[in-house]
Amino acid sequence: MKKILLLATGGTIASSETEQGLIPTIDAQQMLSYIPEIEEICYLSGISIMNVDSTNMNPKLMAKIAAAIYSKYQEYDGFVVTHGTDTMGYTAAALTYMLQNIKKPVVVTGSQIAIKALNTDAKKNLTDAIRFANEDFPGIFVAFDSKIMYGTYAVKVKTRSTDSFQSINFPTVAEIKEGKIIYNSILNNDEYRDKFKSHELKLQTNLCEDILILKIFPGIKPHIFDYIKDNYKGVIIESFGIGGIPNADYDIVSKVQELIQAGLAVVITTQCLCEGIDLSIYAVGKILTKYKIIYAGDMTTEAATMKLMWALGNLKDFSSIKDFMEGRFL
Incomplete structure (x- = not known):
């Protein structure tokens, strides 16, 4: 089985109710404990590299996520990043540019409802992200509401609903139904799988905030x-x-x-x-x-x-x- 690394960064998916409102409190290991059945398809490890509301995400923290993936790149076959939904599209795009020529899947996901809640969408989104990270499909992706989207086209279009993300101006890569990945037939997926085979992964995290x-x-x-x-x-x-x-x-x-x-x-x-x-x-x-x-x-x-x-x-x-x-x- 493949080795997948979960990198937790906070967000609604990791949040708990407090007197001040929802605050990220759950770490990577706790998060994985909510989906024990996924360990049947891969070896899973988890690390928490920050625990922030994604409203407070910024370029320096995005660079920290990219650097963490790069530092573990030789040890794992795929990566999942849990993240708040409000700035998920920005981070997924940033990772695409900071980790050019990546030859493994990096899947960013989160939820509209905390993983602790009974009616949460977190377990499904996290499970789908891990399933796709187990594929031989390189790139940066967003997994949300059964859809796999390229990170540079994923946009949050709803504030409350669990189908809050859409792939804008580009087809979804795949859908995941009942645990099965169904690739979009209109895309030449072999082309995207092979596009970086002759190039070396580069970590370039300089982002100009001006x-x-x-x-x-x-x-x-x-x-x-x-x-x-x-x-x-x-x-x-x-x-x-x-x-x-x-x-x-x-x-x-x-x-x-x-x-x-x-x-x-x-x-x-x-x-x-x-x-x-x-x-x-x-x-x-x-x-x-x-x-x-x-x-x-x-x-x-x-x-x-x-x-x-x-x-x-x-x-x-x-x-x-x-x-x-x-x-x-x-």
Whole structure:
């Protein structure tokens, strides 16, 4: 049987009721005690590397998770990371960029209801994550509500329901029903399994936190961009629809040009969850194509955020940053 390592980081899945509200208290060994039957399919070990509400997750803690996986990489065949749901999409994306060329599965999971509760979704999610970590399928994934999703496409779309995660703009990798993994037939899974065979795993945890996500809204004041120019190295602009940014009474386009001239990495994405941007359709979008902007394509905001942090932390010139940002990364 394969050896799987559980890395516990906190979150709802590990929480207990207190007078102050839910607080993560359960460690990795306690968590595994709730699903003893899973030990029939693999050798399981568990370590607790932190115990935080995922609201308090940050790039330094994400780097700690990546480093923990890297340090145990030769000892185990697969990894499961339990995590709070609120920032799970960010961490899963960050791990994808920090652990490039990984040849083993890393599955991030959590729950909407604590594992101690009678009606918890934690046992199913954790069991599914361990099952998929037992597969010969490399990459960073999220396991939630019977679905396996690539970490760069998993987004929390509901605040309470147990089906709170969806794979946005990319098919789910697999579903797990009654303990059986059913791969998505529309994906060429052999291609994804083989993609990193000739490359060596790299741990690169430098993440630049000097970025800002800015949502455009009707009436946004252009002077906010002067502050951005003086205090950040990169900005992700959530445009209207398919890529519209105001250029008339509230001229934001000229301010974007100033950011670019000042050397900032400017990423254009959309406020819409699905289908991404296309600046070639409307005049308000075509104006932007004259400038050195970075196209987010159909990336989620979570993926774009962590990808830009990684790019600014590890790459020096604009051309390299743009190529990395605009390349598809599973």
